[in-house]
Amino acid sequence: MRLVVTAVAALALAAPALASDAHPTLNELEGEVMCPICHTTLDQSSSAAAQRIKAFIVRRIRAGDSKSEIERRLVADFGPAILAQPPKHGFDLLAWLLPIAGILAGAVAVGLAAWRWTRRREPEPALVGVGPLDPELERRLDDELRRFDE
């Protein structure tokens, strides 16, 4: 049952991603492609270079190119820095790994803090396992209690 649910969820998530690759929109690509002159994404730039790249993207969408085909053409003309997402190899791989490492380190820190916090809430060891009272002290306590009852 769990396997079926997982498969259905994976298909539900994969379908929009595949549709986006096959039928990209300018809006979508504008946020993922850089303007090489102004070093911002295309959606934040109105420079002449950015306008030309946007026009190129529109032409390629009309020609029926997929998102990955358009990205490949842009990388061939401009180099990998045209894509806002850093490449997943070499030094740029750090941009992908460091946030994951940060999240893992944060999770470990929170886990440790929670573990320590729960340990502190256990009964104090001094109150547990108190031995028998001293006979003299016990006798005095009995006397006090009897006087209190009278």
Added chain:
Amino acid sequence: MGRSLKLAAQALAVAGVAGLLALLVWRVVHQNRNTVAVQIAHGKTGPAPAFSLPRLEGGGKVSLASLRGKAVVVNFWASWCAPCKREAPALERSWKQHSRQGLVVLGIDANDVSGDARRFARKLGITYPLVHAPTTIWDDWGVTGVPETFFVDRRGRLVDVHVAGPVFDGTNRGKYERGLRLALRPV
């Protein structure tokens, strides 16, 4: 146990911050500050940086080494650049006028869609060699905008003239002619 755990966590955090700082320092140190434009500004005229770039039309590559023995005008341009449209006919005239003396005008199209660049060249009837380069070539040469022009002499060495803007605008005309004269000097 608690104290050692706390110390280990603190050490890990300090190591993380130190690592990030080291990365920042590495990146700053490895930034290319020795660009052609900077060298020329400091009066250094060493060998021009080698490159081999695909022709915009017709296939094949053009390398700077293959032009040794010729004076080379290295002109950076792009099809979206309005002043480049004004400049290209002037460069075409210059190339035709001096080609017998061994001048080559080499147009480097960068930060541009290559299809747009081809249309631009056909429309303006450019016949001097044109190549297409990835964005990084701007960093190597220290180009900050287009058009920009550099000169390489017959020995493959930089000439200490750098023209920012169209070569025939205002004072750039004098700079261009000086660069041309120095590049064309016989070896």
